[in-house]
Amino acid sequence: MRTYINIFIAFFRSGILGYGGGPSSIPLVHKEVVENFKWMNDDEFSDVLALANALPGPINTKMSGYIGYRVSGYIGMCIAIFASVVPTVIAMILLLTVLNAYKDRPWVYGMSQAVVPVVFVMMGVLTWEFVKKSKGTLGWGKTLWLILASIILLEFFHLHPAILIIGLLVYALLYKEKSNEQKEKSA
Template identity: 65%
Template sequence: MLQRNLFIAFFRSGMLGFGGGPSTIPLVHKEVVSTFKWMDDDEFSDVLALGNTLPGPIATKMAGYIGYRVGGVAGMLNAVLATALPTVILMILLLSTLNAYKDEAWVRGMSQAVLPVVAVMLLTLTWDFSKKSSQSFGVIKTVLLMATALVLMEVLHLHPGILIGVLLLWAVLYKPRRKSDQKGMPS
């Protein structure tokens, strides 16, 4: 039953995630966190952060890790196969169809309509993560970190993997003071 559910979750995400790996992330989140409850939001965001630092397609990295965590080696192979299989099937079918009708207006319109849909899906996921971060970290700190990350990546062209690595290192080394620790400290 578990292996079947793993296959269904990642096959469904792979089948509906048109536009590449990033477009499947909200779908994988829905399956893993909401539908099957194999992880909570914090664990999923850790997997996403780790997956973004490694080379290769994000969808298969996440499928491999989540599949392994939930179902061992068989789960890993199952989830990766379920993620890749829809892509192979759909690529063959879709490219054959698109090639046959590439000059039609409806094909051009469909191709242009995909981008805003993927953008909304990614913005929704970002909004959910920022709300949860604001609750645990505070609104001001969350907004400052988001703005800093945006400037570092878009203006200074810092690779997201480096930024995530620095943030993980900071999270490991940073230990916030408790109020009981601050009582004896001079002001």
């Protein structure tokens, strides 16, 4: 029973504080799942994030569903999805009512514009954490090369992010397999 309560708390907190959609909730889910409850490590979380990015739909519900299932089966999945969706539904009803009443006020515009830099900083911190992890595995050279290649493919060739993620997952699997073969030869 305590596990179900913890699942609800983790995803309710990230859902209620994740104003701004998926990108703002990802660092919050990471904090709850990896740091607070330790249900998975950084590598496992990055795999879940990559998979959730490749699938259609809201990222927070996909991640919460998978993590809830992984922690406590189907009931955990249902609780996690419910906990991540309910705050958004409540907030949408309340905020849209208030914002509609005061939509022409400058403070409402300023408040909505203030969210953008906060989300940018949160995503930047999470990205830096993943870059540091990649550096430890691949080294700076390969990590920076993959980042640069990803930016070029996304921005100049307009490659769909899901295709890039699948390509990077294939590269990671091949790299891991090659590393395992080298370890076996040296042993």
